Amino acid sequence: GAVVSQHPSWVICKSGTSVKIECRSLDFQATTMFWYRQFPKQSLMLMATSNEGSKATYEQGVEKDKFLINHASLTLSTLTVTSAHPEDSSFYICSAYRGRGTSTDTQYFGPGTRLTVL
Amino acid sequence: GNSVTQMEGPVTLSEEAFLTINCTYTATGYPSLFWYVQYPGEGLQLLLKATKADDKGSNKGFEATYRKETTSFHLEKGSVQVSDSAVYFCALRSASGGSYIPTFGRGTSLIVHP
Numbered sequence: 001g002a003v004v005s006q007h008p009s010w011v012i013c014k015s016g017t018s019v020k021i022e023c024r025s026l027d028f029q030a031t032t033m034f035w036y037r038q039f040p041k042q043s044l045m046l047m048a049t050s051n052e053g054s055k056a057t058y059e060q061g062v063e064k065d066k067f068l069i070n071h072a073s074l075t076l077s078t079l080t081v082t083s084a085h086p087e088d089s090s091f092y093i094c095s096a097y098r099g100r101g102t103s104t105d106t107q108y109f110g111p112g113t114r115l116t117v118l
Numbered sequence: 119g120n121s122v123t124q125m126e127g128p129v130t131l132s133e134e135a136f137l138t139i140n141c142t143y144t145a146t147g148y149p150s151l152f153w154y155v156q157y158p159g160e161g162l163q164l165l166l167k168a169t170k171a172d173d174k175g176s177n178k179g180f181e182a183t184y185r186k187e188t189t190s191f192h193l194e195k196g197s198v199q200v201s202d203s204a205v206y207f208c209a210l211r212s213a214s215g216g217s218y219i220p221t222f223g224r225g226t227s228l229i230v231h232p
Contacts, residue, residue, distance in 0.1 A: 006161075034219070043207065043224040044162075093161050107211075107220060109154075109161040 003027060004096050006110035013084055014118055021079045021113045023094030029074035030096035035067075038091040038112075050077040084117045091115075120145045124208050124223035131198055131230050139193040139226045141182075141208035149212035151175075151184050151191040156205045156225070165193075165206070203230045 003026040013019050023033055031052045036044040048069050049057040056069035066088075068080040077096075081088055095109040125140040143149065150169045154162040166175030171186035182193045191208060208223040 004161075041225075041227070043222050046219065049219065095162075106164055106167070107152075109163065111161040112159075114159075 004030075004094065004108045004110040006092075006094055006113050008113060009111060010114040010116075012116045012118065015085050016083055018080055018082045019084055019115060021081075021092055021094075021115075023077045023079070023096070023110050025075045025096045025098075025108070028096075028098045030077075030098070031074060033071060033077040033094055033096045034107075035069060035077075035079050036093045036095065038093060044093065047079075052077075081115065084115070086117045089115055089117045120149070120210060120212060120221040122208050122210055122221050122223035124206075124226050126226070127205075128227035128229050131228070133200055133230055133232055134197045135230075137193070137195040137198045137202075137228065139206055139208075139228070141191045141193065141223060143189050143191065143208075143210050145189075145210055145212045145221075147212045149210040151182070152209040152211070152220070153180070153182055153191070153193050154207040154209060154222075156207065158204070162207060198228070198230045200230045200232055203228055 005024045007022045033050040035047045037047050038044050046059050047062045050069045050071040052071045052074050058064045071077040091112050091114050093112045095107050097105045121144045123142050152167045153165040155165045156162045166177040168175040168184035171184055174183045180195045182191050205225045205227050207225045209220045211220045
């Protein structure tokens with residue numbers, strides 16, 4: 001079946017550094033990918049919608065200059081957390097539709113990336 | 119706007135007990151409804167889905183029926199196992215402004231004891 005991978009699965013970094021997280025669709029092309037953030041024991045918070053070949057659409061309250069998203073190909077989207085701080089520590093999950101993203105298409109999720117900023 | 123309401127957790131059950139996790143929704147148009155499961159430290163996996171009224175989604179012994187009259191999509195399983203311990207998310211997708219961005223509930227944690 002369709003698989004979405006993320007790399008790395010976990011990362012620890014120092015405050016002030018930047019971290020890049022990759023999201024790949026392994027056996028299908030994804031024109032649209034989503035990036036979510038999940039706090040402990042809470043639901044997923046949609047951060048942005050990543051569109052191949054165009055700028056990402058950020059949700060209200062998400063700093064686009066801090067969370068840089070690049071969707072350079074139909075199988076890869078990256079999220080870069082710039083100048084990370086401890087409050088950016090979280091579980092980041094990406095997802096992609098297999099298909100055109102109609103309401104009946106299945107949304108596949110990556111396994112998540114645990115970011116810890118010291 | 120769209121919204122999904124799930125029962126508060128955690129739900130704690132003994133093995134082989136019957137499970138119900140309630141989910142109700144508010145949406146414009148005709149949404150598709152989903153249940154996702156998240157095991158500790160992992161991403162979400164699609165558990166089941168239903169795309170129109172009265173459809174029943176089922177997988178791994180779990181079932182949920184799309185009830186338009188009550189705007190509900192309750193998750194049920196007749197006999198839970200310890201391995202079912204996870205967080206369950208109810209979600210919907212409908213065309214809103216031309217996009218299909220999903221709306222998730224807050225998640226319900228299920229703990230199954232031997």
